[in-house]
Amino acid sequence: MKRTLATAALAALGLGGALAAPAQAANGVPGVDVSNWTGEIDWAAVSSGGAKFAFVMATEGTGFRSPTFDAQFEGAAQNGLVRGAYHFAQPHESDGAQQAEHFVQNGGTWHRDGITLPGVLDLEDNPYGNRNGKNNCYDLSAKDMVAWIKDFTATYKKRTGRNAIVYTTTSWWRTCTGDSAAFGANPLWLARWGTDPGEPPKSWRAHTFWQSADKGPLVGGQNYFNGSEDQLRELATAVPEVTFSGRAHSRRTYSVTISNTGPYPVTNIKVSGRAYGGHRVVKAPGCKYSGTAVKCTIAQLGIGRKVRLTFTTNATARGKVGVRFVVGDQPLDLKPR
Known part of the structure; x- marks a missing residue:
């Protein structure tokens, strides 16, 4: 079974390149x-x-x-x-x-x-x-x-x-x-x-x-x-910077990794997910789950720290399966291939 990887960023300060707003004076x-x-x-x-x-x-x-x-x-x-x-x-x-x-x-x-x-x-x-x-x-x-x-x-x-x-x-x-x-x-x-x-x-x-x-x-x-x-x-x-990535390891096992890459500790990071394709969440350490739904809260994530959340489903049904997550307000759809 091939593993699939998805990555995204919650927030990033992009001042390394060109600045869009006009300068206050001719030269800035x-x-x-x-x-x-x-x-x-x-x-x-x-x-x-x-x-x-x-x-x-x-x-x-x-x-x-x-x-x-x-x-x-x-x-x-x-x-x-x-x-x-x-x-x-x-x-x-x-x-x-x-x-x-x-x-x-x-x-x-x-x-x-x-x-x-x-x-x-x-x-x-x-x-x-x-x-x-x-x-x-x-x-x-x-x-x-x-x-x-x-x-x-x-x-x-x-x-x-x-x-x-x-x-x-x-x-x-x-x-x-x-x-x-x-x-x-x-x-x-x-x-x-x-x-x-x-x-x-x-x-x-x-x-x-x-x-x-x-x-x-x-x-x-x-x-x-x-x-x-x-x-x-x-x-x-500056602003807080949190990045996340996810991987479908198999039809039954998924993981989401959240990293604090910014200058501040970040608190109260919400992660929610819902399994689809006829299977249910059966294991999610540190999170609450019921049926197809799972909810997690990371109370605090220090500068340079990361947390990996793992999820297991029963995945007995045939056909396409996966888990749609939301990290903060950003979507992350994981499905095995």
Whole structure:
């Protein structure tokens, strides 16, 4: 008997690609990026100058934490800006997971406060070539660089529930990753100084943020969010993400797996089902069932956790049989082949 598999998602925040709503200004919502080199900042002046968000350098490589991070990060928030932290990657120093952990533990974690953006992985030309002897791609092959980025972003997602933003240039991405198309779920912060952002790398249909200059009327780098101010705050806020899949193992045995892939614990997930084709539910551990109907409630599902529900029917009748489930408000029809 062949097994059949069905998958679906209850909710997902899709800000990694192009944004449909019009921007508030010609280039989008303005913001800045700062680091330890920027020093003390008059955040009230930044806010009154029109900035709505700020990216703040938190860490670099495996051991550096910006001494100005706390003051800059909190100063931005205290003056009404949405803020986010960024990590300057040094891929030759360690694996991606180790640097993601360093970032999360030193300011890069995501806060459920409605004003914190997902953390940023900053990937650009090696600025220390005369010191470390590496090329612009840190002497990694395109295959190894893609693996490194996957290691970092997967670890960050596991630790925070959010997809890290990727900062890069189109030229660096094409040269150092072979123009990988594997990171479309990660919002793009595209660096291209000039009057327009230009073409994005292959992973993305459009940028989410654009760094247009390294200096300008506002402090630090000059940036724009490609959308409205409401969408900017939506990216900071996020929504619960629950995915589910189901499998008909045979005419008598079925399973539904529910996973929490988002940034929040999820409570009170409802799963209901009804067998069809002349058979009844005879076993459903942890659920209530009677005749053809079954109902289950998952009281709480933590970040990164999953639950598998199994169901058994008598399936004595010939012909087409199966179970129609509803997970939350999404249908899932399982039938053996």
